[in-house]
Amino acid sequence: MAESTPAPDAAPGAAVVGEQAPAGVAISALHKAYGSNEVLKGISMTVEPGEVVCLVGASGSGKSTLLRCVNRLEEPNAGTITVADHVASDPDVDLDAMRREIGMVFQQFNLFPHLSVLENCTITPRRVLKQSQADADGEAMAQLRRVGLEELADRRPDQLSGGQQQRVAIARALTMRPRLMLFDEPTSALDPETVGDVLAIMRQLAEAGMTMIVVTHEMTFAREVADRVVFMDQGHVVEAGPAAQVIGNPQQPRTQDFLRRVLDPTHVDLDD
Amino acid sequence: MAMTTRERARLSLGIQAGLFVVAVAVLAVVMDWQAIATSFFDVERIGPMFPDILLVGLKNTLAYTAVGFLLGLLGGLVLALMKLSSFPVYRWLATGYIEFFRGIPAILVFLALGFGVSIAFGWNLDSLQIAGVSLGLVGAAYIAETLRAGLQAVPKGQIEAARALGMPAWRAMVSIQIPQAVRIVMPPLTNEAILLTKDSSLIFVVGLTAGAAELTKFGRDGINIYQAGLTPLVAAGVCYLLITVPLSILARRMERRTSTKK
Numbered sequence: 001m002a003e004s005t006p007a008p009d010a011a012p013g014a015a016v017v018g019e020q021a022p023a024g025v026a027i028s029a030l031h032k033a034y035g036s037n038e039v040l041k042g043i044s045m046t047v048e049p050g051e052v053v054c055l056v057g058a059s060g061s062g063k064s065t066l067l068r069c070v071n072r073l074e075e076p077n078a079g080t081i082t083v084a085d086h087v088a089s090d091p092d093v094d095l096d097a098m099r100r101e102i103g104m105v106f107q108q109f110n111l112f113p114h115l116s117v118l119e120n121c122t123i124t125p126r127r128v129l130k131q132s133q134a135d136a137d138g139e140a141m142a143q144l145r146r147v148g149l150e151e152l153a154d155r156r157p158d159q160l161s162g163g164q165q166q167r168v169a170i171a172r173a174l175t176m177r178p179r180l181m182l183f184d185e186p187t188s189a190l191d192p193e194t195v196g197d198v199l200a201i202m203r204q205l206a207e208a209g210m211t212m213i214v215v216t217h218e219m220t221f222a223r224e225v226a227d228r229v230v231f232m233d234q235g236h237v238v239e240a241g242p243a244a245q246v247i248g249n250p251q252q253p254r255t256q257d258f259l260r261r262v263l264d265p266t267h268v269d270l271d272d
Numbered sequence: 273m274a275m276t277t278r279e280r281a282r283l284s285l286g287i288q289a290g291l292f293v294v295a296v297a298v299l300a301v302v303m304d305w306q307a308i309a310t311s312f313f314d315v316e317r318i319g320p321m322f323p324d325i326l327l328v329g330l331k332n333t334l335a336y337t338a339v340g341f342l343l344g345l346l347g348g349l350v351l352a353l354m355k356l357s358s359f360p361v362y363r364w365l366a367t368g369y370i371e372f373f374r375g376i377p378a379i380l381v382f383l384a385l386g387f388g389v390s391i392a393f394g395w396n397l398d399s400l401q402i403a404g405v406s407l408g409l410v411g412a413a414y415i416a417e418t419l420r421a422g423l424q425a426v427p428k429g430q431i432e433a434a435r436a437l438g439m440p441a442w443r444a445m446v447s448i449q450i451p452q453a454v455r456i457v458m459p460p461l462t463n464e465a466i467l468l469t470k471d472s473s474l475i476f477v478v479g480l481t482a483g484a485a486e487l488t489k490f491g492r493d494g495i496n497i498y499q500a501g502l503t504p505l506v507a508a509g510v511c512y513l514l515i516t517v518p519l520s521i522l523a524r525r526m527e528r529r530t531s532t533k534k
Contacts, residue, residue, distance in 0.1 A: 071436055073432055073435070073436060095435075096438045096439070096440050097438070099435065099436055099437065099438040100437070100438030102436070103436075104433075104436040104437075106429060106432070106433060108429055110427075110429040110430060110432065110433035111433075112430065112433070112434075112448055112452075113452065114451050114452050114455065123447060124434075124437040124438060124439060127439070127443055127447055128437075128438055128439055128440075128443065169433075172437070173437070176437060176438060
């Protein structure tokens, strides 16, 4: 799907990531519970700078929670997370400074509906980084051009299609010059015909060297773009490794079972 | 033969219209229109009420309401933030305040400020202070609930997106949550303003000098001053409508705009 859609109007080899060096992530023995419901049961994994890691697994397996622990939208109960030189799991970490280096893209886009597309991209650089309006506008237009939407800069988010909104959300995150991008099921809420545009932009971003952690059900994307795929089930990492290996030749029965269901949804397992 | 639903509805409408015409006709014949006109609509005696009805009555009503609304907005915002606080003592205090002031008649608050404060503290409050603070205290309780609902109506993902970009909590509230909440709460806040406009008449219980009279007091005094029956009360009522009807049209407009926007 991704390869059939040309990248929307992006200069090849453009300075995608900016001058910021990509950041690595190290997660160790991470636990998270909501009351008595244990969602993450001791997750350990590392993401090298510039690496693209896809988190896959059934809903409820804990992948989104894991992703949201990385920028502390969720509070882990135990374990450590480091992002570049920030100890994300430290209660005293400067969360705002850390989050400025971590871009996040949500399933529901979460664009600010009271602001124009351009203002969505400039409000944080202006209000938090104290950039001048000219600087912020310039950077935002550059990022909107990268996602192919600069002509929609003056529109309101509700005038855009889902795919366009998600592309704006990516541009908005990039205006902060992040060193790591988190994607939480970025294409799950999209109409099928707009999924390709969003994946194409993510692929460009990956090729430009951005560190990316992507929670996704897009197995084609995972196989083609991810350096590594991590399969999660019931709060555990079941299997992790190069994309071709985990998706193409899974070793664990639970991974095999999941992939069979995802890749062949009409398959009925009579053993259940 | 059975009637269809539509025939029955038409017959029912016909009967209603007939009854209405009969009622109007009976009233027209039975009522003493002359007496009604002189006691309520003595047009010739309206002239002398100007300009005082506007420069004193309407002006004071607007002043009392405006001060009360501003204080109520301020207090209401503080109470709303307290209710949404993660610190339970704040929530309890806010809940207690809101239950108390929503649960008692506003007139008790006016009496307490008008008489109680001067007895207890020896302060002599003027009528603008009494009316403004009383309306503010009562209004804050209602406005707090409106604002809380408005702030909570902003989807959680909005704040998450702002925080994930690196905005501090206060900045996310100021730049993202409050602007969206304002659009949601404008129609109900306008309704609060209408209620406060009418409640400003309660200041009469503390006794007002002629210069401090708001519309209701002006109307009551006018009965003697202008010797025009109850016409001054009718005039005062019209003045209230001059404030409240545009406000309610405004509220409806904003409501329509926000509902088509989302």
